[in-house]
Amino acid sequence: MRAIVVFEPGGIDKLVATDLPVPPVRPGRVRIKVKAFGVNESEVTTRRGLSSRDVTLPRVPGIECAGVVDEAPAGSGLTPGQQVATMMGGMGRSYDGAYARYVLVPAGQVIPFTSDLPWATLGALPEMVQTAYGSLAAGLDLSAGQTLLIRGGTSTVGLTAAAMAKDLGATVLATTRRPDRADMLRDLGVDHPVFDDGEIADAVREICPGGVDAALELVGCGRLHDTLRAVRLHGTVCFTGASADEWTIPDFSPFGFIPNGVRLTAYGGAATDLPADVLDHQLRAVADGRLNVRVAKVHHGLESVREAQADLESGAFPGKHVVVLD
Known part of the structure; x- marks a missing residue:
């Protein structure tokens, strides 16, 4: 089979198209014929050699x-030809991932579904839906009628979380560092776009004087203190991502950093956090037009992965980059 392999860290040229054996099915594993996959920041990080120690090279990247x-072990409940999604769980990091015609994954992280949506849309969804849903449900316990601030609102997870929160019945504030993207956020249902010049707490409190009920942090630790300041007493901030690559806080002390009575939690999930009925609900929401999926660009064939990662790194195309194999 054809696959994209990173043999050593570096630039776009380190994404090498290679012939590999089709992975044989083993006990507890399911072989999936890949139809489409999203291209993510973590895969860029893996290619650049900046991932944590759980990444080993050479590696076929692709976390979703x-x-x-294609083939499943007896007793898995899965049948050949059945539509499925998978993501995370070490995929593309500690074992070979989705930048290939076939991928072999643990049966427990395979989510079956039935949908008439195009593969370009379906390939964009697994990691975005899982991370956004886990952040809103497990991280923030968001409910209808609440106010939500998304810091990093034009990221793929931010856009998905905004759409999910609106479908839930929340009021959504979402940040952007580019004022020209405010209309895009409004078109996707965001109630209040907020320009992020590094400090947004005062601007957020002009919209919600007591502070928002919940905030999703997707930019990083360098902005976390300011995000905490935008949240009301007994509100919650969930740290899920760090698009600015700021994952730690030097000399951290809770006093002074976390405002009195504001809760700070985190979310880093897995496929098992996305029940099949939740994925089905989100797919139906997309099909019905209640959930807008922002696909930046659809790329065709494994040979287009270099272009997809380059476009992602450029930041010129907000939304998800998807590679469709057929």
Whole structure:
């Protein structure tokens, strides 16, 4: 089979198209024929050699995909040809991932679904839906009628979380560092775009004088203190991502950093956090037009992965980059 392999860290040229054996099915594993996959920041980080120690090279990157079951072990409940999604769980990091015609993953992280949506849409969803849903449900316990601030609102997870929160019945504030993207956020349902010049707490409190009920931090630790200041007493901030690559806080002390009575939590999930019925609900929401998926660009064939990662790094195309294999 054809696959993209990173043999050593570096630039775009380190994404090498290679012939590999089709992975044989082993006990507890399902082989998926990949139809489409999203291209993510973590895969860029892996290619650049900046990932944590759980990444080993050479490696086929790719932390998510949508496709069909090619072969499954007896007792898995999965049948060949069945539509499935998978993501995370070490995929593309500690074992070979989705930048390939076939991927072999643990049966427990395979989520079956049925949908008539195009593969370009389905391939964009697994990691975005899982991370956004986990952040809103497990991280923030968001409910209808609450106010939500998304710091990093034009990221793929931010856009998905905004759409999910609106579908839930929340009021959404979302940040952007580019004023020209405010209209895009409004078009996707965001109630209050907020220009992020590094400090947004005062601007957020002009909209919500007591502070927002919940905030999703996707930019990083360098902005976390300011995000905490935008949240009301007994509100919650969930740290999920760090698009600015700021994952730690030097000399951290809770006093002075975390405002009195504001709760700070985090979310870093796995496929098992996304029940099949939740994925089905989100797919139906997309099909019905209640959930807008922002696909930046659809790329065709494994040979287009270099272009997709380059476009992602450029930041010129807000939304998800998707590679469709057929």
